[in-house]
Amino acid sequence: MTSIPVAPRIRIRGAAKRFGAVHALRAADLDVHAGRVHALVGENGAGKSTLVKILAGAETADAGTVEFDGRGVQLSSTSEALSLGISTVWQEPQLFDELTVTENIFTGRELRKGIVVDWRRQREEVGRLLDLIGLSGHLATVPVAELSIAQAQQVPIAKALAQDASVLVLDEPSAILTDAEIEVLFGVVRKLTARGVAVVYISHRLDELFRIADEVTVMRDGRTVGTWGIGDLTVRRIAELMVGGAIDEHVRRDAVPDPGAPVVLELDDLTGPGYSGVHLRVRAGEVVALYGLVGSGAAAIAASLWGMVTPASGRVLLEGRPVRPRSPKEAQATGIALLPADRKREGMFSFQSIAFNVSAGHIGMLSRLGLWFDRRREREVARSMVQRLAIKTPSERQAIGAMSGGNAQKAVLARQLVRRPKLLVLEEPTQGVDVGAKEEIHRLVAEVAGDGTAVLVVTSDLPEALRVADRVVVVRGGATTAEFGRDATQVDVLAAAAGDDALARGSRS
Ligand SMILES: Nc1ncnc2c1ncn2[C@@H]1O[C@H](COP(=O)(O)OP(=O)(O)OP(=O)(O)O)[C@@H](O)[C@H]1O
Ligand SMILES: [Mg+2]
Incomplete structure (x- = not known):
């Protein structure tokens, strides 16, 4: 009697994993079947x-x-998993920029003819794989550094295919892909499942799951909540399961912004690389969250506010006057203060003291005589800011790079506030900071708004958006698609951001 393969290809039971005090996994179960997308x-x-x-x-x-x-x-x-045919495309793939696509794919497991590497066969093989995933075969010999981001993103997929996977794990492959590129990716996934490959597909874009997934497992706080057939789910239902019984935290500032306060920032039909038809208003004393999943276009909109990208059409109005910053420096000169997401690269001078970081860019203001830089004044300003922001440091002379993420973030914020900006734009302000520092940064945002500054928080952290903002504007597919007031719930906002069109149309303000 031949046996019917009833066992799933992969079965995980009770998986748990701690990193120090962090319980990354508490109890996870997963069944993945051959020929299906999970x-x-x-x-x-x-x-x-x-x-x-x-x-x-x-x-x-x-x-x-x-x-x-x-x-x-x-x-x-990983080599044991690979020998079983379990191939993974990581969320943050590690590619060697200076090596060619072929070298990246075959490094460590070169095809050989005798003892020499068979370059020709490798190139041909890669050409075939690139073809399969919708890229031109001639890219096989191009260094990864010369590919577009979307092309580079597909290299690990080609690599996984070269490994003849029986299980292919894709950890958020679509976050930065365009709709057309996602279609190609789905085509590849369908070809593979037709050959019996089991695919595990991680994504935050819930709407796309309905085009590709057979089953969906929802995780929350290190546990698998359950597994459902895609036909039994809707975007909204998945959002509910993801958020769970979590009670929305309405730990907000008490002050309600004045609805008649002057509009400080207005984006009028703004269109540029990665976004189009964006409308947005932020009033004095108001905190608005621009919320979107990774790849939504929210970051691109923020980048255009500080002159990192140039809008193609539409207007940015600051207190009613059109502005067109072409660099962060110009944005600052118009009264926009910025706290970029990548604070290591853009926000601070790690080797310098807190005093320097707080006052960097304010030399004009700090130098009483206008001729030379006044170090005593620099330290005074820094000390008052360190106090106001409750930055934990033995001295304002300490180098900022040696501080914890949360404290470093507060120091960079301090530097922005010295100028009393009209508009404060914060991008992912609490990414990677601990809970305590997060609270303090949120409190500070409320305080800054309380002083009459307009605040725009660009974030992909949903609880953060709901906690700090008076209004949440949702960005999806490069456009502002929905808006919620203080009565917003996590499920409503998440469903709108993840592709619940009914909700987007019926948006409230
Ligand atoms: N190497 C590590 N050291 C310490 N903590 C970790 C490590 N890896 C993960 N964590 C923590 O474990 C938890 C789960 O992380 P994980 O990366 O699995 O989440 P995720 O569901 O993939 O999230 P995302 O959607 O943001 O990718 C998080 O709190 C994370 O900060
Ligand atoms: Mg992840």
Whole structure:
């Protein structure tokens, strides 16, 4: 009697993983079947990447079991997982920029003719794979550094295909792809499942799951909440399961902004690279959150505010006057203060003291005589800011790079506030900072708005958007698609951002 393969290709039970005090995974179960696409969803930090790292042998679980075709396996290294045909495209793929696409794909497992590398066969193989994923075969010999971001993103997918995967894990492959590129990706995924490959697909774009997934497992706080057939779900239902019973935190500032306060920032039909037809208003004393999933276009809109990208059409009005900053410096000169997401690169001078960082760019104001830089005054301003922001540091002379993320972030913010800006734009202000510092930054945002400054918080952290903002404007596909007031719930906003069109149309303000 021939046996019917009833066992799933992969079965994970009770997977748990701690990183120090962080419980990344508490109890995760997952069944993935050959020839099917299994979507894994959950809010940021739910444990999705950790679970697939265990599957890929990149992390060892503290507890739990993994079965492959019904047999228990120990996956203690990525090469063991690879030998079973488990290939992973990581959320942040590591490519060697100076190497060609072919070299990236075959490094460490070169095809050989005798003892020499068979370059021709490698190139041909890569050409075929690139073809399959919708890229031109001639890119095989091009260094990765010369590819577009979207093209580079597909290289790890080609690499996974070269490994003849029986299980392919894709950790957020679509975050930065355009709709056309996603279509090609889905085409590849469908070809693979038709050949019997089991696919695990992690994504925050819930709407696209309805075009590709067979089953959906929802994760929350390191646990798998459950698994459903895609036909039993809607975007809204998934959003509810992701958020769970979590009560929306309405820990907001009490002050309600004056609806008649002057409009400080207005974006009027703004169109540029990565966004189009954007409308937005922020009044004096108001906190508006621009919320979108990674790749939504919210970051591009922010970049155009500080002159990093130039809008193609439409207007940016500051207190009613059109402005067109062409650099962060020009943006600052018009009264816009900025706290960029990548504070390491753009925001601060790590080797300099807090005093220097707080006062950087304010030399004119600080130098009483207008001729030379007044160090005593620099330290005075820094000390008062350190106090106001409750920055934990032994001295304002300490180098900023040596501070914790949260404190460094506050120091960079301090520098922006010295100028009393009309508009403060913060991008992912609490990314990577601890809970305490997060609270303080949120409190500070409320305080700055209380002083009459207009504040725009660009964030992909939903609880943050709801906590700090008087209004939440949702960005999806490069456009502002929905707007919510103080009665916003996590489920409503998440569903709008993740592609619930009914909700986007019926938006409230
Ligand atoms: N190497 C690590 N050291 C410490 N903490 C970690 C490590 N890896 C993950 N974590 C923490 O474990 C939790 C789960 O992280 P994980 O990356 O699995 O989440 P995720 O669901 O993939 O989130 P995202 O949607 O943001 O990618 C988070 O709180 C994260 O900060
Ligand atoms: Mg992840």
